[in-house]
Amino acid sequence: MADSSENVVRKVVLITGSSSGIGAATAIQFATLGYRLSLFALNVPMDEDGLADTKDRCLKANPKLTSDDILTMTGDLTIEKDCHLFIEKTFEKFKRLDVLVANAGVVSASRLENMKMEDFDRVMNINCRVVVLMNKLVIPYLAETKGNIVNVSSVAGLRACNDMMAYCMSKAAVAQLTRCAASELASKGIRVNAVCPGVIDSTRIFHNAGLSTEFHDLMIERVKATHPLGRAGTPEEVAKSIAFLASEEHASFMTGVTLPIDGGRCVSS
Template identity: 45%
Template sequence: MFANKVVLITGASSGIGAETAIDFSKLEAKLVITGRNKENLEKVAKSCQENSPDNLKPLIVIADMNVESDVEKVIKATIAEFKQLDVLVNNAGVLESGSIENTSLDQYDRVMNTNVRGPYHLTMLAAPHLVKSQGNIVNVSSVTGMRSFPNVLAYCMSKAALDQFTRCVALELAPKNVRVNAVNPGVITTGIHMKSSMNAQEYEEFIKKCANSHALGRAGDAKEVSSVILFLASDAASNITGVTMPVDGGRHAMCPR
């Protein structure tokens, strides 16, 4: 399905990004995976190669989406290696908790830079190559972009911005036959919440609480998100652009009382 297609995935060293890379590998994609953790990226690359029918090894680019020269390096390395780009998956993201009473401008900058400025910059540089290949973009957003939640203020704002970015860029690139969509996961058991501010016990209780906060009665897993990313990036979704698709066990439709 993705034979001879070049797919670039940011934040591919763990969670949804890693799962998505492995799934693309199974369908013969030529992969570029980026992230900050070299050791983790190498493990993901190994899994990708093992799952690839043609034994293809991904190109690894160590990059921080907050560093402009790193973002430029990602596109340069991709085009130098493969001479084309067909799919961009903007997945790199950071989650931090904080309310208007205890947040800081530093937190705002960290979250907005990683979750909005990074994809904005990378997409800007990738656009000419995607126009040439008539490729597409999938942004990894969140249910927090569609609904409001307390105590994750900067994160909610960043994902709402990413959703609007998705729709605007979809309209801008549609005349050139480049599709742009987003997936909006609910709680997914990737460990991102533990990285943000929770210890193991708090995380366990948080996942249990998902039985009430998600209509399907549970948190999701990374595979359930990666399968939708692959669908949106595939020709099966050839008439879909500008959507922000919840993959959240129904959480976006709920209004718990």
């Protein structure tokens, strides 16, 4: 369980990658808890449309929220000024920040022997460098509110996965960032945790990676063997875990955690 909406009605959460999948589900979850929302997505038509849909779903999830309680922005987080602008506009509108959910990321399928270094650089930039920068930039705001960060890593950052080397490395870096940042920022009263999802049934991230619907369907079929619970996870299951880690009511003594939400994948053979 996360905080009751009565306790967090004025709190603000900033979520990257909010147009679909885990990011959209997380926005809706925080909306039900009464948070004001700052939502960011890539400035391409599909994600812009998805972001508008996420906002509508948040308003429906909590009738107490108004359109003025939700800031939406699009841009490119690999451009450093867009990261600065997103955070500055959030503070300008809401005058505070309580939670960062660093969710934006990409999937990449590659093996070491055929990896293109430009693809490796792109994955590390989006999945790692952007997360480091966002974690860095929110520190002064979260120090004021004694807020916290939830990074989205992956079970692929905790164990080897064939044909996904760049992705695995980027998500392992996010897990280590989480541990190091938790140690560094504890003295400021800032908690830093991460979720590590297994395969999640969300087609958009595969589409954005240029992977086919058939590849998505194959991955979903494979989890019956690779995930002990025998199924893929849902974005909503990850979102609820993110809200739990962000909760001061339930997770106030948790920091530096890399929490698997993976149907048992991290302990399977």
